[in-house]
Amino acid sequence: MDGQRRIAEPMKRQNTTSSLRLRIAARVGAVLFLGLTVMHGVSVGGYLGYEGSPWLEIPGKLSGLVGMAADDIKIQGLVHQEPEKLLAALGIKPGASLVGFDADKAKQLLENLDWVAAATVQRHFPNQLEISVTERVPFAIWQRGGSYYVIDQSGSAMSNVTPGQLDGLLLVTGEGAQFSVQELVNQLEVTPNLLLRVKAAARVGQRRWNLYLDSGITIRLPERDVETALARLDALDTSQQLLSKGIRNVDLRMSGRVIVGVAEVAADQSVVKMSQSD
Numbered sequence: 001m002d003g004q005r006r007i008a009e010p011m012k013r014q015n016t017t018s019s020l021r022l023r024i025a026a027r028v029g030a031v032l033f034l035g036l037t038v039m040h041g042v043s044v045g046g047y048l049g050y051e052g053s054p055w056l057e058i059p060g061k062l063s064g065l066v067g068m069a070a071d072d073i074k075i076q077g078l079v080h081q082e083p084e085k086l087l088a089a090l091g092i093k094p095g096a097s098l099v100g101f102d103a104d105k106a107k108q109l110l111e112n113l114d115w116v117a118a119a120t121v122q123r124h125f126p127n128q129l130e131i132s133v134t135e136r137v138p139f140a141i142w143q144r145g146g147s148y149y150v151i152d153q154s155g156s157a158m159s160n161v162t163p164g165q166l167d168g169l170l171l172v173t174g175e176g177a178q179f180s181v182q183e184l185v186n187q188l189e190v191t192p193n194l195l196l197r198v199k200a201a202a203r204v205g206q207r208r209w210n211l212y213l214d215s216g217i218t219i220r221l222p223e224r225d226v227e228t229a230l231a232r233l234d235a236l237d238t239s240q241q242l243l244s245k246g247i248r249n250v251d252l253r254m255s256g257r258v259i260v261g262v263a264e265v266a267a268d269q270s271v272v273k274m275s276q277s278d
Contacts, residue, residue: 038214073262077133080161081115086133089113106131115158140181143173174203184209187226191234197243208253218249225255252263 031207073094087093090106103121110119112135118134136152141163149157150166155178162168172181180203188195200212209226211219222229229252236242236258243250251259 066175072128073130073131075131075133077135079135080158080165081135082136082160085160086110086131092129101129113159114156115160124270135154138169140170140172140178140185142178142181143171147228149178151178151181153182155181170198171200172203173200174206176206177201177203180209181204184226187230190227194230194234194237215243217243217247220251220253222253222255 101273103123106117106121110116116133117136120132122130138150139153140151142149142151148163150161150163151157197213198211199214202210208223246263247260248263249261
């Protein structure tokens with residue numbers, strides 16, 4: 001009887017110890033989960049989100065303890081933008097909390113950026129993010145007043161893209177120029193040699209264009225039949241090297257006619273002098 005009692009007492013103590021450990025583990029888990037939930041809510045609510053706040057680091061640290069921090073972020077497709085700009089738009093940092101992260105919402109946030117054409121965001125639990133973006137393609141530089149904007153084919157300005165870092169883009173100015181430049185380039189493609197020489201263009205009265213060549217020559221285009229006028233000018237340049245004879249400007253606004261102005265008028269030449277008005 002005494003032997004049975006001695007065997008039963010250690011087993012009872014062992015069962016009591018195991019039960020105590022389970023209760024402690026359950027309480028610790030509950031407190032940790034509650035802490036994560038509270039800190040995430042406080043962080044999302046912006047109550048502790050002022051710049052430099054030490055509380056900003058806590059959600060990420062707590063998430064890291066349970067494998068829920070953004071420790072592995074892969075970004076593809078960036079050409080003109082920096083990864084930091086993209087992550088800032090999503091409001092996440094490497095190692096920060098991923099608790100409550102919504103991949104679909106992140107995709108919408110990215111596609112609302114003026115430099116993003118399309119985006120995909122995938123989260124692989126517990127701590128991986130895969131982000132792929134397609135940037136809008138720089139098409140021209142639009143000058144408005146003293147400011148310069150890189151625009152895509154639709155005329156939409158692209159933030160965080162510095163015009164000075166891009167070579168070979170056409171410079172356009174004038175009201176409505178940003179929305180009409182794609183049509184102008186399409187028209188100029190009829191004469192590729194001329195297209196290569198055009199460095200800038202000004203939209204006049206939202207009706208037509210003035211072109212500025214790399215040689216300093218100004219070409220005044222008509223409102224209609226632009227391709228026909230350009231083809232006529234290109235033919236004259238091919239046959240007579242018109243644009244290499246000291247020409248100051250060319251006026252194509254009158255149908256069927258090419259009027260030129262030269263820098264110096266010789267005595268035996270008869271030319272139509274161009275005024276500086278449009």
